[in-house]
Amino acid sequence: MTASHTPRAKSADTVSALERGLAVLRSFSEDRPQLGHAELVRLTGIPRPTVTRLVATLVGAGMLKPAPVADRFMLGPGVVSLARVFLGSLDVRGVARPYLQSLAEEVGVSTYLAVRDGMEMVIIEACRPRTSMLAARLDVGSRAPLPVSALGRAFLSAVDEPQRQQLIDSLRLQRGPEWDSVAPAMHRAIAEARDLGYCLSLGEFHREINSVSVALIGPSGEVMALNCGGAAFMFTEQRLREELAPRLRTIAQAIAHAIGGHLPALP
Structure with missing residues (x-):
């Protein structure tokens, strides 16, 4: 894997699907505000079918949203809400x-x-x-x-x-x-x-x-x-x-x- 956000090693207390979803979210940055499926596969090392399902789930939860460019995504308002709670604390x-x-x-x-x-x-x-x-x-x-x-x-x-x-x-x-x-x-x-x-x-x-x-x-x-x-x-x-x-x-x-x-x- 060449990913910078590869999910951490599994333990008995972790949920792999959640770790993979977080790895997708962490792939977005100031330098990479919009990403497509292929880029997310490369950055996370997660198989394409799984990335597709994760993206669909995250879009449904408001954590991602479609970008103006077709077949690309960007962070959604759900992330902002969480960030405000974190920063406010x-x-x-x-x-x-x-x-x-x-x-x-x-x-x-x-x-x-x-x-x-x-x-x-x-x-x-x-x-x-x-x-x-x-x-x-x-x-x-x-x-x-x-x-x-x-x-x-x-x-x-x-x-x-x-x-x-x-x-x-x-x-x-x-x-x-x-x-x-x-x-x-x-x-x-x-x-x-x-x-x-x-x-x-x-x-x-x-x-x-x-x-x-x-x-x-x-x-x-x-x-x-x-x-x-x-x-x-x-x-x-x-x-x-x-x-x-x-x-x-x-x-x-x-x-x-x-x-x-x-x-x-x-x-």
Whole structure:
């Protein structure tokens, strides 16, 4: 299978049909807003007859809808309703928003709060300055890959060793031949985050965009990550380390305190 959203390994507690339906939904993204049956087969590795039945079921449930182009589909209003319930339940967004917006305006950076979903981080809050010369155009719902984004690296640094190793093993399989070119910088960033409390991504996720991320842990142990960054010629590695990393850690500490969480311990 070449799928990026292949259903997870079965266990006694999972329902394979539901897993396959979710794999179909997860195939849609900002880069792939409309998909046909053949593309869904390729992305999920699910046989075509099953994909056809899943799509029909999801359309009937309002999770998918026909796209303007014939024989193609897009996410439906049912997904939006679920997303609103999910986002509305995240009190941390309301706490984080004024801090992130203030930093965005003061420094001219884009700022984000994200949680993990599979092998990616999904942004649940995004703030940007009203004027910016160059910014990564990410918004709520945008995704960032774990190994090359600062958000993903910060997350990996903050989870316990067994979970981190499990995720890295999955990433190795997912990335295939390109893993050897991705892994060294990821491991360096994880080690740095555990030592310094922040990590960087320097043009590795979006070209010409540098960013810094800090992990924070919620009251129930859930790991999240904050991020800020912008055009590489303005936000150099030195500026990220000396100016933005300390400010982002201060914000992360304030948010963690407000929600009853904490930052990962430093050596």
